[in-house]
Amino acid sequence: MGLNGMNKVMSNKFYIAFYIAPALLLLLILVFIPLVLSGYYGLMDWDGIGEKTFIGLENYINGIQDKLFWNSAFHSFLLAIFSTLSLVIYLTVSFILASKIKGADLLRKIYLIPMLLSSVAIAQLWVKIYNPSNGILNVFLMSIGVENPPLWLANPSIVLFAIFVPILWQYAGFYILIYYAALKNIPESLIEAARIDGASAFQIATRIKLPLIKEVVSVTIVLAIVGSLKYFDLIYVMTAGGPNGASEVMASYMYKLAFANYNFGYGSAIGFLLLVITLIVTFVIRKLTATKDKLEY
Amino acid sequence: MGKKKTLTLLSTAFALSMLLTGCSDSGEAGESSGSAEKEIKFMHLWPEGSSKKHFDVVNEIIAEYEAENEGVSVDLEVLSNEQYKDKLRVLSTSGDLPDVGLTWAAGFLEPYVGGNMFAPLDDVIEEDLSDAFVPGTTEAYAMDGATYGLPLELxxxxxxxxxxxxxxxxxxxxxxxxxxxxxxxxxxxxxxxxxxxxxxxxxxxxxxxxxxxxxxxxxxxxxxxxxxxxxxxxxxxxxxxxxxxxxxxxxxxxxxxxxxxxxxxxxxxxxxxxxxxxxxxxxxxxxxxxxxxxxxxxxxxxxxxxxxxxxxxxxxxxxGGPGVGLFVAEESEVKEEAKDFAAYFVKAWGEEAVTKAGVIPATKVDAESLDLPEMYVDILNELNGATNITxxxxxxxxxxxxxxxxxxxxxxxxxxxxxxxxxxxxxxxxxxx
Missing domain, CATH: 3.40.190.10 (Periplasmic binding protein-like II)
Incomplete structure (x- = not known):
């Protein structure tokens, strides 16, 4: 079938529906229906097993007044801020990698490795690194004469930041890859022209390249923030939100309520609040980073 | 991973387990209509990979039970601890609990008893198992005056x-x-x-x-x-x-x-x-x-x-306290057989479990007559002299x-x-x- 035949098929409404249906169906069953259901379960007093009792908005009102929830929301927002700030580092690294330095190819692959590991493996790795007595980090600190090295995962005032490190490390490769691809897409002729006009490397980076990949940057900001707000895995494995809630984030709090406390109704309500918060933040970020003029090379 | 992904994951797991249980249900219905044999579904949490000794003891008991009871077979499903808890929960919402399964005491039991999912087992204890358990163990499975579990471990x-x-x-x-x-x-x-x-x-x-x-x-x-x-x-x-x-x-x-x-x-x-x-x-x-x-x-x-x-x-x-115990599903279609099997299992479990799998059973065993490491004998004696277990x-x-x-x-x-x-x-x- 040539290109013509393909076009004919794709213009037939039936075929369009036929090709879209499976994905749409899965999306409906696995995402949208559960979303609506969790909003609905939030209206119930339900332990997840027995009878549901309708209690109206009580769960949502409790959620809004729940100090522990806002505490975990604060931690999620902190993570969002740190993830966004770290984008600057990733961007810088990508600029260097894209500027034809020696070994850029190898370095790019090295940065990608954490992304290839499963979250649980990363969590286990960092739990070992942070081990207060036998971990490589504290063994090193003690060997250079630090007498009481920090108790990374046990001290409530540093545990959150100790977990941020592997989270940011985990996603570095992902963002570097995106930026790298975007930078490689900029036509060489533009750079050439700038160079002939006498622009320095720094000027080329900030005045030519950066504006050209603005769209990509704004997408990564949204990805980083939304990803942070709903973040769950490393935290769950490394500390389960502890000690005493010091590393609790919104998603781990939701999980704890629904599955450890058997408070499925309340957990669902918290989950729904998390969704609402994420939607609002995404909307605001999109507004703030929107670019009107369309770029053409 | 957050809201959407978790939800997706959860609902995938949910849908999958629904599919799976749905499939196994219809499969079994087909089989049982073919023969007059009664089948007891039994779910436990000692997979061969991680708890080989427990797994073997269970299989031996099942084989003996099937040999002694013509016309009754036991259909086994094995999951690891966390998966077991999740699956039990999912099955309970769809009313598909196995006929016999494992439960934990007190707090874990509560929602299941509240939802009328587990059968009271006092009759089984009185008939078959009076004086079989270490005092204080069955109490942990009691709620509102009825006992819903037969403890296996202590x-x-x-x-x-x-x-x-x-x-x-x-x-x-x-x-x-x-x-x-x-x-x-x-x-x-x-x-x-x-x-x-x-x-x-x-x-x-x-x-x-x-x-x-x-x-x-x-x-x-x-x-x-x-x-x-x-x-x-x-x-x-x-x-x-x-x-x-x-x-x-x-x-x-x-x-x-x-x-x-x-x-x-x-x-x-x-x-x-x-x-x-x-x-x-x-x-x-x-x-x-x-x-x-x-x-x-x-x-x-x-x-x-x-x-x-x-x-x-x-x-x-x-x-301390009892670890897992057996429950019988209230809605079981083979409830009498299931109760009979549960009682048989508990009786066979004690000595087998302590000698072969190193489990301190909730049933009384005669430590001196068994070939056990010294620490086991000491602790079992300690248990016999215990004034209280909180x-x-x-x-x-x-x-x-x-x-x-x-x-x-x-x-x-x-x-x-x-x-x-x-x-x-x-x-x-x-x-x-």
């Missing part, structure tokens, strides 16, 4: 210690709190972290607190605070919290215990980095029969009953309160709250129920 908590390390430092194993204090000081002076504790899983710290409360205030004070015939602000319970912090402040526990998982603490004890470790009998095989643990280490491990405090306390009073606090409490308890334990050990606040948190959570 775990009691003891202070395990490394005799070699104590001898090397010339320290006497502690039988009183004062001796424990001395031991802690001397080990610290020798540059050894005294007690392995993984309080990220805060039920471990809870065991320390519970024992201190038991020794200071007697066996009943904690139970009464939980069942609301007493108060959590009882002076004994506050003092136990203060004693806990005293231990923390003198450096009794390993560095960063609040960030360590129990597994990590255990490995510190097992590698000779810390000489003391408070844990329940489920770890006995590691100290006796487990071939993958060096013989030298196993030979050097002893156990102590928890020390007395201020000269008070009954050293034969234990913290059920693990987080099992005794309802899930909501248990969470408050576990969080407060972490905060108490981390010196984030005072003993008074610790008691107040509990009192509030308990009275809000």
């Amino acid at each position: 775990n009691i908590v003891s202070l395990y210690y490394n005799k070699a390390m104590f001898e090397e430092q010339g320290i006497t194993p502690p039988t009183t709190y004062e001796e424990l204090e001395t031991a802690v000081k001397e080990f610290n002076d020798a540059g050894i972290q005294p007690i392995a504790l993984g309080n990220r899983d805060s039920w471990t710290g809870s065991m320390w607190y519970m024992y201190l409360a038991d020794r200071i205030g007697g066996a009943d004070v904690l139970n009464k605070a939980i069942d609301r015939s007493g108060s959590f602000e009882d002076p004994a319970l506050v003092e136990a919290a203060a004693k806990t912090q005293e231990l923390v402040d003198m450096g009794a526990f390993v560095n960063g215990f609040n960030g360590l998982a129990d597994e990590e603490a255990k490995s510190m004890f097992m590698s000779g980095q810390a000489p003391m470790y408070l844990i329940a009998t489920w770890d006995l095989p590691n100290f006796t029969t487990n071939e993958s643990v060096p013989q030298e280490f196993r030979d050097s491990i002893g156990y102590l009953n928890f020390p007395t405090v201020n000269g008070q306390g009954d050293m034969s009073s234990f913290v 059920l693990f606090a987080d099992v005794q409490m309802s899930p909501d309160v248990a969470q408050v308890h576990l969080d407060s334990i972490q905060a108490l050990f981390g010196n984030q709250i005072s003993p008074e606040e610790f008691a107040k948190n509990h009192e509030e959570a308990l009275s809000n129920e």
